[in-house]
Amino acid sequence: MTELNIALALVGATVLAMGLVSRLLNRSVLSPPLLAFLVGVMAGPVLGWLDPARWGDEMAILEQAARLTLGVSLMGIALRLPPRFVFRQGRSLILLLALGMPLMWLASSGLAFGVLDLTLMTALMLGAAVCATDPVVASSIVTGGVATGNLPGRFRHTLSAESALNDGLALPLVMLPILLLGSANAPLQDWLLHVLLWQVVVAVVLGAILGWLAGTALRLAEARDLIDQPSFLVTTLALTVLALGGAKALGTDSILAVFATGIAFDQQVGGKERSEEARVQEAVNLFFTLPVFMLVGLMIPWRDWLALGWAGPALVLSILALRRLPVILLLRPGIGPWRDWPVALLAGWFGPIGVSALFYAMLVHRETGDHSVWVGASLLVAASLLVHGVSAAPLAKYYGRRHGD
Template identity: 75%
Template sequence: MNDFNIALALAGATVLLIGMMSRLLNRTILSPPLLAFTLGVLVGPVLGLIDPQAWGNNFLILEEAARLTLGVSLMGIALRLPQRFVFDNARALTVILAIGLPLMWLVTSGLTLGFLDVGLITALMFGASVCPTDPVVSSSIVTGGVASDNLPGRFRHTLSAEAAINDGLALPFVMLPILLIKSADTALSQWLIHVLLWEVVVAVALGALLGYLAGTALRAAEARELIDQPSFLVTTLALTFLALGAGKLLGTDSILAVFVTGIAFDQQVGGKERSEEGNVQEAVNLLFTLPVFILVGLMIPWSRWLDLGWTGPGLALGVLALRRLPVILLLRPAIPPWRELPVALMAGWFGPIGVAAVFYAMLVQRETGNELVWVCASLLMTSSLVIHGITAAPVAKYYGRRYG
């Protein structure tokens, strides 16, 4: 109980202080996720004030916390994007996701085989876990005064949309090697039928239906004056929970379902309502995203990192340098929002690894018992938090001075 109260007070104080200094922090090299993660490291592994091992199944706790955080973040992105952005830029997003995401998976898996003494299946599971661009960390890069004043909207919106969609679309890449471990004979049929057709396609259909019905119901309730302001302010958060819960109960990709729900809902509302939804959801994002970074900081496997030796930092630097940038530069002629070289370089660099990698690493650990994926994913996430966090504001300011 003491651990719970310490964690509760710590999370509240962190959100309160960072929220009050958000404008100042956005102009420095210290991102809110990095600060929250550092605080978790201090009170956990360094000072020993909280011991997550005493909580029981701490891996399951972290997996569900990551899933909830991703859901809230994806709903926030759906409401923050220009209303028809996903549809108007469908071609560019298709290229990034249908070609870029598999290439990033294969590059990361290849680097893993080169640096670590692991089998192909483990390399593929790890590569899939860290290949999606994290929506939580990327939101801290593309939002705030510095980003909006210096970075072009086509870069910020496309990066946000990519991060939101590829979180859900990474699931098939994670599940394929898992299914190969469980039953190689039936893996392909299970992957095609259960993963692609059911978990992905049904998630999209479910999200579209929930978002459309919720938006239509909200407009009807407002027209008949059945809703007041306090009720309206919780609509998007309740919709997030509904999509996450319903998607999980039906065995679908609940992460993808949330984003599709937000996009479908967003098409039904507009003007004053849309602005208010975005403000509320961004406030909720701050409340949910920072505590999960504290939790990750509490649970990082320091000793297992040391066991990796020099190959751990080598893998981290190799993945951060080669997983994304060469792929985006290769594909930039087919991505109109990122076609200009300076924008493509930023888009290639800012593909952070964060909560999504934690979620998929926990999924791998639960399904296969392979903790090495979590060890490596946590190292990559920490490296990304530091390197992408400290470069976000300086790169944005440089771009604003040079090309703004």
């Protein structure tokens, strides 16, 4: 009970302190996720105040915390994007997801296999876990006064949409080596039918139906004056939890279902409703984002990182440099919003690794018991928080000076 109270006080103090200086943080080289991670490191490995291993199954705790954080973040992105943006930029997004994402998976897997002492299947699982652009860290890069004042909307919105979509679509890439490692008689058939068809396609359909029904119900309730302001402001949070729990209960991809729900819901609301829902969702997003990074800081396997020796820094440098940038530059002519070289370079660099990698590393650990994926993924998350967090504001300001209107 003492640790619980310490954890609650630490979370509350951290969120409160960062909220009071949020404008300064947006202009500095220290991003809120990075600071929250450092608070967790200080409270756990350094000072020994908190130890998640004493709370129960720490891997299960992190998996569910990451899933909830991703759900809230994806709903916020769906409400933040311009209306019908994912449909207008469908060709570019399909190229990024259908070709870019598998290439990033193969690049990450090949680098992990070459640098670390891993089997091919383990390298494929690690590569799949870290190939997606994380929507939680990406949101801290593309929102705030510095980003909106210096970075073009076509860069910010496309990065947000890509990170939201590929977060859920990373599931088939993670599950393929897991199924190949398992004892199933027909792993490819199981992958096609259970993973692609049921978990992915059905998740999108269910999410779209749920979002449309919720948006329609909200409009009817407003038209008949059945809803008051407090009920209105919690609508999207309740919808997020409903989509997460319902999709998971049906065995589908709950992460992808939440984004489909948010996009469909967003098509039914607009104007004042849309702006108010987006604001409350962003506030909730901040509250859920910081605690999960504090939890990661508490859990970092620093002894396993040290045991990697030179391979640890080599993995970080190679994947941060080669996982995304070459792929984006290769596909640049087909990605309309990123066709210009300066924007393509920005998009190639800002592909952070974060909560989604933790979620899939926990999934791999639960399904296979493989600890090495968690070690590699957590190291890459910590490095990405540092490198992308520190470089976000300076590069945004540099771009604004050189290329801004």
